[in-house]
Amino acid sequence: xxxxxxxxxxxxxxxxxxxxxxxxxxxxxxxxxxxxxxxxxxxxxxxxxxxxxxxxxxxxxxxxxxxxxxxxxxxxxxxxxxxxxxxxxxxxxxxxxxxxxxxxxxxxxxxxxxxxxxxxxxxxxxxxxxxxxxxxxxxxxxxxxxxxxxxxxxxxxxxxxxxxxxxxxxxxxxxxxxxxxxxxxxxxxxxxxxxxxxxxxxxxxxxxxxxxxxxxxxxxxxxxxxxxxxxxxxxxxxxxxxxxxxxxxxxxxxxxxxxxxxxxxxxxxxxxx
Ligand code: KIV
Numbered sequence: 510x511x512x513x514x515x516x517x518x519x520x521x522x523x524x525x526x527x528x529x530x531x532x533x534x535x536x537x538x539x540x541x542x543x544x545x546x547x548x549x550x551x552x553x554x555x556x557x558x559x560x561x562x563x564x565x566x567x568x569x570x571x572x573x574x575x576x577x578x579x580x581x582x583x584x585x586x587x588x589x590x591x592x593x594x595x596x597x598x599x600x601x602x603x604x605x606x607x608x609x610x611x612x613x614x615x616x617x618x619x620x621x622x623x624x625x626x627x628x629x630x631x632x633x634x635x636x637x638x639x640x641x642x643x644x645x646x647x648x649x650x651x652x653x654x655x656x657x658x659x660x661x662x663x664x665x666x667x668x669x670x671x672x673x674x675x676x677x678x679x680x681x682x683x684x685x686x687x688x689x690x691x692x693x694x695x696x697x698x699x700x701x702x703x704x705x706x707x708x709x710x711x712x713x714x715x716x717x718x719x720x721x722x723x724x725x726x727x728x729x730x731x732x733x734x735x736x737x738x739x740x741x742x743x744x745x746x747x748x749x750x751x752x753x754x755x756x757x758x759x760x761x762x763x764x765x766x767x768x769x770x771x772x773x774x775x776x777x778x779x780x781x782x
Contacts, residue, residue: 517556519597532717533727539770540731544587546594555763564603569735570713579605592626604625606661612641629670633659634684639692646693654689658701660679671782673702686710703782722748724781730770748780
């Protein structure tokens, strides 16, 4: 079913304009996290359009209990590795905890990630980030803003909990989304929010949205590599599906993910909130 890889492989580099066009045409796109060259190459072969070098590497690679200990140097190391393995996917890189606590600091650290090979940086937070997003955007650095459950704030949030469940919390996420796009954000990523809110914000903003635990309506879907091939050591979150089943190879599991994102069979209701 997923064996004809010739049609899957990306033939030219994916850019922000491609993702914008996909949004306007209603075509869904996929994103997976990667931390090394080999998995990145296989994701390219499977036609995964966007790859995130996530600070989740703190947990799935380093064995930390949160993303907070990850440093900018460690992020740059993994971005360089992923860049070497990448041919055509659009590469996002996470800015680690406190590396963007002030706009000028954010500019210096975002420059390091871009020089390591990222095409876009991702920061977690709401409209308090607008000055930072604006500065990066003015200096030519594409920005993805991560809203909803922001794992770097896990201790403030009191755990990895679904966000935006009350009327006021949902309104805050809608307003933050509009403010961040006005400040220059090029992509918005939503983690663990109700499916209906994922639909509303995707229709509200002009830029592509990516969801993880945000329902099927976002323009793109992202999963952490280790989760989607079923090798995460921790408890499997509700929004995760293991695609490395039914005798598939790793490449076929990536193709299955991409296919199910495109035909909107993933995520299904059981993966949403
Ligand atoms: O670090 C990461 O892998 C992420 C995803 C959960 C979106 O930010």
